[in-house]
Structures are given as C-alpha cells and as structure tokens.
Amino acid sequence: MIPIEYWLIFSSLLFVVGAYGVLTRKNAIVVLMSIEVMLNAANINLVTFSSYHTALHGTNDASGQVFTLFSIAIAAAEVAVGLAILLSVYRRYQTIDVDKINILRW
C-alpha cells in the first residue's frame, strides 16, 4: 500500500513541472502539453482522494474516478480545438511562438 502523501506529493510535483513549462516555454505546443500535465496532476488528486474517502468511510463510492474519466474526455476535446487553433495561427503568422502571437493583446 502506498500512503496518500506519496500520491499527493507526486501530483504536486507533476503540477509544478507543468506550471514551469507554461511559464518558461515559448512554443505553443509545449505550452499545451504542459497544461495537459497540470490537468493530469488534478486527475491524480481526484482519484487519490476518492480512493482515500472509500478507504476511510467504507462507502465504496467511485465518483472521483468517474469524474476523472470526464476530465480526460474534456481534455481530449480541448486538445483537438487547441491544436486546430495552433494550426490556423501557424498558417497565418508562420510561427507558434507565444511571445510573437500578440493579436489578442491590447
């Protein structure tokens, strides 16, 4: 049995790695991948706390795991639209550097 602290620390580190990628990288695809890593950290937390709740209270409720499935599906939809937007941006500006795509800034 792995204690809950290990899972929480693992998901925290995963989140931090994703946040570092979002904050430092300029390539929009890498930023999108980093956002996915952060989302997966949240998913690990959902599964961990759902299992922990089951272990503590004996309710045998798997809602956290089910919500994780929904979260993964929504992440897939997000990636589909995000990649399409990046493709469209590259066609127009010949770059996906997030520092150079400033059309939405004001």
Add this chain to the structure above:
Amino acid sequence: MNGSIVRGLAVLAMALLFIGAIMSVDWPSGDIDQTTNERVGQTLFGVSSDSGYGVVVLLIGLLLLVAIMGGIFLAKEEAE
C-alpha cells in the same frame, strides 16, 4: 534568461509550499487501493435505470463530436 531563473525559483517555491502543506497534515491511515473497476463501472452507468452518469457519458460523447468538428473546421484550408 533572468526571467527564466525567477520563474524557476517561483515554481520551486510553489513545490516546497505544496510538499510542506501535505506533510504538515496528519493523514489518517487508510488503504487506498480498494476501489475496483467493477465499482467504477457501477458508479458510471449505475446499478438501476435511474442512477449513474449515463446521460453525462452521452453528453460527453456529443461534446467530443462537436470539438472534433470544430477542430476540423478551424484547421480546414481556406479556399484560394
């Protein structure tokens, strides 16, 4: 370059904050490996006709369809 170091340090501070907060809690011991796939399936689709998340699964499928259609529309090459 300097900004990258500052961001790295900020992220490191965030990691230490997370780990410190987690370790400061006295978690009651519990075996977290008990949930089975069968239980996940029962929660997802329900054990009777009026329980579970079957409608949500259908809506998620619709969302994925709309997302992929939107993606195709956005990525489509414009006519010359």
